[in-house]
Amino acid sequence: MNPLQLLYTAFRSILRNRMRSLLTSLGVIIGVGSVIIMVAVGEGARNEIEARITAMGTNLIQIMPQRFFIRLGQQNAVRVRPSWLTKADAEKLKAEASYAMAVSGVIQRSFTAAGSGGSASVQVMGVEPAYLVIRNWDVAAGTFFGDEDLAARNRVAVLGATTAATLFGAADTAGGADGQFALGQQLRIGTNHFTVIGILAKKGAGPNGNDQDDIIMVPLDTALTRLTNSRNINTIVMSVVSKVYMEAAQREAGLILREAHKLPEAAAADFEIMNQADMIEMASETSRSLTALLASVAGVSLLVGGIGIMNIMLVSVTERTREIGIRMAVGARKRDILFQFLTESVILSLLGGLIGIGLAFLVCWFLSVGGIATAVNPLVVAVAALFAALVGVFFGYYPARKAAGLYPIDALRYE
DSSP, X not given: OOHHXXXXXXXXXXXXXXXXXHHHHHHHHHHHHHXXXXXXXXXXXXXXXXXXXXXXXXXXXXXXXXXXXXXXXXTTEEEEEEOOEEHHHHHHHHHHOTTEEEEEEEEEEEEEEEETTEEEEEEEEEEOTTHHHHTTOOEEEEOOOOHHHHHHTOOEEEEOHHHHHHHHOOHHHHSOSTTGGGTTOEEEETTEEEEEEEEEOOOOBOTTSOBTXXXXXXXXXXXXXIIIOOSEESEEEEEESOGGGHHHHHHHHHHHHHHHTTOOTTXXXXXXXXXXXXXXXXXXXXXXXXXXHHXXXXXXXXXXXXXXXXXXXXXXXXXXXXXXXXXXXXXXXXXXXXXXHHHHHHHXXXXXXXXXXHHHHHHHXXXXXXXXXXXXXXXXXXXXXXXXXXXXXXXXXXXXXXXXXXXXXXXXXXX
């Protein structure tokens, strides 16, 4: 049979029962659309996480204390024994790390802070002046503290925009945008009073969804002596001169800290070093696993749709038995009948796939307008369309073969 004639005959048979054809394709429509939407949402979330991690700083390396697990007694109880980093470790890295552009120790604790407009529990960070460079943070109003404030342990503070609004009231009540109204005012953290000297530029949500603008930064030495009364710090952050040297800088930092902690070569490190690439890979791996799970669940709809196509095609073969007998009687070969029904099955599946793709793009657009990040991957769209066609071939072959296997005389006698 001529290919054009074959397509014409298949389309005519499909359009003869429009509603049934649409319902037959519904499983494929839902399956293809669901797979594309799930993958698009997963890709969008992964891209957003990567962007947030990248925005954390330029060529960032983070060094954190390692946690050791100790088994207690016969009951298999486990206790966590953390190791510690100190400001001396940060100073040694500053002095000896050849790939470091900037280094800062960081201590972070939650304190109750109070201002003229109210009080709240806020994350207070003790950092060094280089922290702004490392984290690509800007000051929107006022200034950041310097080395003099660090050395003199001055009680000065720089607030995030959210914290400024929480502790000192709304901007429009005091005049001044971006928290300028809080400049020069007194702030109490615990039992210590600080003077607000700066307001940080807005950063928005962090990689874990927390509000990065709900924060107070004070000089590291001030935090250690006046707030925590400790020499231990939570983290050391370091900015590397170039992305090319990230791995070399990570190895060098490890050697410097092993020397500072007097660790033998064979001993396990009591610290953990992570760079941005590690953090992005970790977040991406989690996102990919979740996306694959969701796409697999959605893909089940495609199989259900394929079973629906097979069911309807079998019904169609039964309904059109006399038609098949007449075609055979006037010269149609078995392969002509086979290709006719197989073509109808593939067209039903492909039309369902195309409608599903269109609906997926529409849903992704609505999600993007609603603030949910999506990223439609053209490769996923192409694979979904191909899979829809394969579903039509796989589930349409048996009904088509059954139709082709009918005997002309029996088919003509069928009532």
